[in-house]
Amino acid sequence: MVINSDRILETLIEGGADYCDVRKEKWDEMSMDLKDGEIERMTRGVERGAMVRVLYEGGWGSVGTSDLDSMDEAAERSISIAKSSNEFKKEETGLADTEVQKDEVEIEMDEDPQNVPAEEKISFLRNLEDKLDVDFVDSTELRYREAVVEKEIYSSEGTKLRMKIPRIITSITVTGKGKSIQRASESTGGTGGYELMKGAYEKTDIVLDRLKSLLEADTPPSGTFPLIMDPDLAGVFVHEAFGHAAEGDLVSSGNSCLEGKLGEMVAAENVTIRDDPTMDGYGHFPYDDEGTKAQNRVLVKDGKLNDFILDRESAWKLGIEPNGGARAEDFRVKPLVRMSNTVVEPGEMKRDELFEEVDRGVYAKSSSGGQVNPAEGTFQFNAQEAYLVKDGEIVKPLRDVSFNGFTLETLRNVVGLTDELETGAGYCGKGQLARVSHGGPHVLISEVTVGGRE
Amino acid sequence: MSDEVLESVKEAVERVRGSGMEGDVYAVKGRYVTFSIKKGEISDSSEYVDVGLGIRVIKDDKIGFGYCVPGEEGEGVAKAAELSKFSGEIGISLPSDEDMPNPEINDKMLRQTVKNSEGAELTQKMIDGASGAADDVIPTRGDLTLSLATRIVGNTEGLLVKERGTHVSGSVTASIDLGMNSLQAEEIRVSRRLDIDFEGLGSRAGEKVDSMRDSSKILNGNYPVVVSPNALAQLLGFGMLPAINGEKVRKGKSVYRDKLGEKVTTGTLSMRDDPTLDWSIGGGAFDDEGVTSGSTSIISHGVLDNFIYNLKDGAKSDAETTANGVRDSFRSPPDTKHRNVVLRGEGNCVCELMPDKGVYVDNVLGAHTTNPVNGDFSVVANPAWLVDGGEKKGRIDGLMISGNLPEVLKSVWLADNYKKCYKKIGSQGIIIEAPTARLNNVTLSGK
Numbered sequence: 001m002v003i004n005s006d007r008i009l010e011t012l013i014e015g016g017a018d019y020c021d022v023r024k025e026k027w028d029e030m031s032m033d034l035k036d037g038e039i040e041r042m043t044r045g046v047e048r049g050a051m052v053r054v055l056y057e058g059g060w061g062s063v064g065t066s067d068l069d070s071m072d073e074a075a076e077r078s079i080s081i082a083k084s085s086n087e088f089k090k091e092e093t094g095l096a097d098t099e100v101q102k103d104e105v106e107i108e109m110d111e112d113p114q115n116v117p118a119e120e121k122i123s124f125l126r127n128l129e130d131k132l133d134v135d136f137v138d139s140t141e142l143r144y145r146e147a148v149v150e151k152e153i154y155s156s157e158g159t160k161l162r163m164k165i166p167r168i169i170t171s172i173t174v175t176g177k178g179k180s181i182q183r184a185s186e187s188t189g190g191t192g193g194y195e196l197m198k199g200a201y202e203k204t205d206i207v208l209d210r211l212k213s214l215l216e217a218d219t220p221p222s223g224t225f226p227l228i229m230d231p232d233l234a235g236v237f238v239h240e241a242f243g244h245a246a247e248g249d250l251v252s253s254g255n256s257c258l259e260g261k262l263g264e265m266v267a268a269e270n271v272t273i274r275d276d277p278t279m280d281g282y283g284h285f286p287y288d289d290e291g292t293k294a295q296n297r298v299l300v301k302d303g304k305l306n307d308f309i310l311d312r313e314s315a316w317k318l319g320i321e322p323n324g325g326a327r328a329e330d331f332r333v334k335p336l337v338r339m340s341n342t343v344v345e346p347g348e349m350k351r352d353e354l355f356e357e358v359d360r361g362v363y364a365k366s367s368s369g370g371q372v373n374p375a376e377g378t379f380q381f382n383a384q385e386a387y388l389v390k391d392g393e394i395v396k397p398l399r400d401v402s403f404n405g406f407t408l409e410t411l412r413n414v415v416g417l418t419d420e421l422e423t424g425a426g427y428c429g430k431g432q433l434a435r436v437s438h439g440g441p442h443v444l445i446s447e448v449t450v451g452g453r454e
Numbered sequence: 455m456s457d458e459v460l461e462s463v464k465e466a467v468e469r470v471r472g473s474g475m476e477g478d479v480y481a482v483k484g485r486y487v488t489f490s491i492k493k494g495e496i497s498d499s500s501e502y503v504d505v506g507l508g509i510r511v512i513k514d515d516k517i518g519f520g521y522c523v524p525g526e527e528g529e530g531v532a533k534a535a536e537l538s539k540f541s542g543e544i545g546i547s548l549p550s551d552e553d554m555p556n557p558e559i560n561d562k563m564l565r566q567t568v569k570n571s572e573g574a575e576l577t578q579k580m581i582d583g584a585s586g587a588a589d590d591v592i593p594t595r596g597d598l599t600l601s602l603a604t605r606i607v608g609n610t611e612g613l614l615v616k617e618r619g620t621h622v623s624g625s626v627t628a629s630i631d632l633g634m635n636s637l638q639a640e641e642i643r644v645s646r647r648l649d650i651d652f653e654g655l656g657s658r659a660g661e662k663v664d665s666m667r668d669s670s671k672i673l674n675g676n677y678p679v680v681v682s683p684n685a686l687a688q689l690l691g692f693g694m695l696p697a698i699n700g701e702k703v704r705k706g707k708s709v710y711r712d713k714l715g716e717k718v719t720t721g722t723l724s725m726r727d728d729p730t731l732d733w734s735i736g737g738g739a740f741d742d743e744g745v746t747s748g749s750t751s752i753i754s755h756g757v758l759d760n761f762i763y764n765l766k767d768g769a770k771s772d773a774e775t776t777a778n779g780v781r782d783s784f785r786s787p788p789d790t791k792h793r794n795v796v797l798r799g800e801g802n803c804v805c806e807l808m809p810d811k812g813v814y815v816d817n818v819l820g821a822h823t824t825n826p827v828n829g830d831f832s833v834v835a836n837p838a839w840l841v842d843g844g845e846k847k848g849r850i851d852g853l854m855i856s857g858n859l860p861e862v863l864k865s866v867w868l869a870d871n872y873k874k875c876y877k878k879i880g881s882q883g884i885i886i887e888a889p890t891a892r893l894n895n896v897t898l899s900g901k
Binding site for chain 2: 029035036038039040041042043044045046047048051059060061062063064065066067070074077078080081082084085087088089090091093118119122138139175177180181182183219222223224249252253254255257332333334368369370371372373375376377378380381382399400401402404405406447449450451452
């Protein structure tokens with residue numbers, strides 16, 4: 001089915017739209033789960049669909065559909081639902097200017113995953129599983145996901161973009177029983193081809209070491225302690241606790257503790273945080289889903305709030321330049337302001353120097369999830385793996401360590417960063433799913449509340 | 455259009471059968487309309503129409519899965535057949551055609567509201583309700599989603615079942631700006647019918663945040679914690695329900711392994727998974743594999759009765775399916791998941807649960823970080839209030855509650871105020887009907 005985007009856009013503008021765009025997508029996805037030696041799930045499918053988005057008399061209406069035969073109807077409905085909500089609207093919204101783009105981009109890959117036979121992918125997972133065959137592992141779970149999306153974006157301002165973006169990820173989870181039943185997991189992935197999966201092999205040693213430690217671990221003490229976060233956890237922390245609060249739609253709608261703080265110190269002087277869709281990572285893209293060229297956003301520079309992540313609407317509301325922050329999960333939904341690859345920049349300390357700063361504290365590695373309230377500026381995280389640190393030395397493993405605090409207070413309490421940078425891949429949920437990367441160095445925070453049972 | 459989808463399901467089933475395989479086809483056709491709230495007004499409206507088929511084929515006891523849109527059934531079947539070569543052998547018996555009850559919840563008023571893309575007025579009611587709580591209360595976030603969907607399951611055993619359904623959900627986050635940061639409180643309601651009091655929903659969010667202005671000092675140590683139905687549902691959803699999944703039990707990833715028939719909670723607690731109730735969000739006449747729905751007792755007076763299974767996981771454990779085959783979408787094969795969880799027990803008045811010194815918690819942050827294997831949790835109570843002399847006092851910030859849920863449930867006290875709480879557990883939204891409860895063996899920490 002060929003969509004005549006020009007005609008749809010023209011009809012909408014003639015019908016009174018201030019602005020409109022059409023985003024057409026084709027998703028070709030494959031998934032494979034190998035659990036305890038058995039292929040439990042293999043799926044393959046192709047989907048096509050499109051979204052029409054219209055700004056009509058200062059209000060938005062968007063319609064997504066997988067029925068490409070009904071695009072004219074979708075366009076009509078986008079106007080009608082914009083009208084229905086405009087009846088209750090007090091203030092009109094708008095779009096900040098952005099450069100009209102005409103481009104075709106294909107993300108480079110050494111090996112197209114769609115050309116790799118299923119047998120080879122299964123062998124890859126089985127090889128990983130073989131490396132997990134040790135006596136303290138009771139159960140293994142390996143997941144492989146690939147998605148190749150072909151995207152076209154057309155706007156009433158003249159933007160015409162075609163992109164082909166492949167993304168691939170593998171996750172490894174092991175479970176065992178020691179002092180308690182525990183599990184450990186790691187993933188590797190990025191934007192690119194099948195060659196990215198080579199990184200999965202080194203993850204098997206990490207999950208085995210992690211599980212072995214957890215099986216001997218005790219519950220953590222409760223109270224306030226210095227906390228060392230490893231690069232993965234530091235990355236997840238800045239993504240969740242700070243990055244969401246820096247999303248322009250939350251800032252401009254009274255849902256962020258960073259509102260009105262541009263140019264103010266929001267972290268210790270040694271902290272620089274950026275969100276960069278142009279760097280390699282699972283969150284890489286050349287243009288966002290409004291057609292704005294992707295760019296590096298330095299959110300915090302030497303402790304000072306420097307920028308937000310912005311789509312065109314939030315940039316218009318805040319009176320600043322948009323910077324390519326609009327992302328949609330797929331053609332069904334409108335773009336939201338989302339992160340991409342979020343990192344805290346390295347410092348200058350060596351790892352042993354950082355540990356020497358801690359008399360009694362907790363070393364937490366890798367995240368098993370967390371939750372934030374960007375408006376209240378509060379967060380909660382769990383570490384997959386943790387240790388009690390005394391006099392700069394790791395003394396014993398801890399399990400199910402959770403910590404919380406106030407985002408800005410915690411960022412002001414950053415007292416050390418090592419000179420390394422590691423990144424990991426994952427997913428971010430904000431009503432829609434986005435593929436993202438996160439990372440940083442080891443980070444020492446002088447005071448964090450740890451929730452324990454002792 | 456749903457007739458077209460029905461024909462597509464028949465076509466796909468015939469193609470599976472014609473290729474000498476067994477299999478089933480799940481299809482959904484839905485329309486979903488959303489009105490979003492930002493900063494005290496409707497910010498935008500959106501809609502999507504979704505249609506597709508998930509095709510599962512079984513050849514020599516090997517399963518393959520593919521998905522496609524109507525009109526591309528041949529391609530979908532071919533993909534599924536190709537992938538089936540790599541599967542392990544699992545013998546499953548697909549359900550055959552039978553008389554099914556028809557508890558179809560197809561609210562005409564809601565259906566009409568979706569078709570006409572109406573809903574802005576209902577959204578405005580939520581805004582007005584929240585804003586009316588106090589001059590400085592603003593509904594900064596929220597949305598109203600209305601949907602109507604038809605799901606169809608057909609298989610090579612002759613089964614062909616179709617069910618239309620309607621849903622509505624409303625959520626409002628009400629905020630008070632304190633300058634350096636904000637206070638926030640959220641209310642959510644979900645229903646199969648257009649019977650939600652939207653203005654009341656907004657009011658409750660507004661009144662809740664209005665009640666959070668005064669603060670109290672934090673409590674550290676071991677004190678009783680009274681949790682709202684919402685907070686209890688949140689803890690159960692992530693700390694207990696995963697351990698009831700039969701496949702996780704088979705693989706040793708559950709604290710309830712080898713505990714069938716044993717007492718695992720306080721004797722006043724009973725729990726069942728009942729998708730046959732007409733308010734059930736995940737309910738209906740059949741599950742996503744076409745198996746007739748039924749009520750499954752999980753815990754009866756503290757004793758563990760059953761685990762839940764779909765067809766495949768049941769076959770692996772030599773157990774019958776409990777009609778808990780649930781799909782995230784047509785793009786996913788069915789997993790074993792809860793559909794509608796109902797707690798029951800001998801309850802007390804909430805006032806009898808309030809301790810002399812302790813905490814009352816309305817919601818928790820980070821319940822999804824609960825260790826799903828052993829039930830260890832450490833969550834932030836937000837919002838939470840100090841309880842002194844049996845009365846709620848000021849708000850407490852930054853309080854962490856830690857414990858082990860299976861252990862906590864052995865000494866939990868339940869109230870009699872059962873509420874239907876909508877929870878998103880991973881990618882799945884379900885209702886957990888739960889009461890206020892008092893947790894007696896948890897640790898509090900904070901600064």
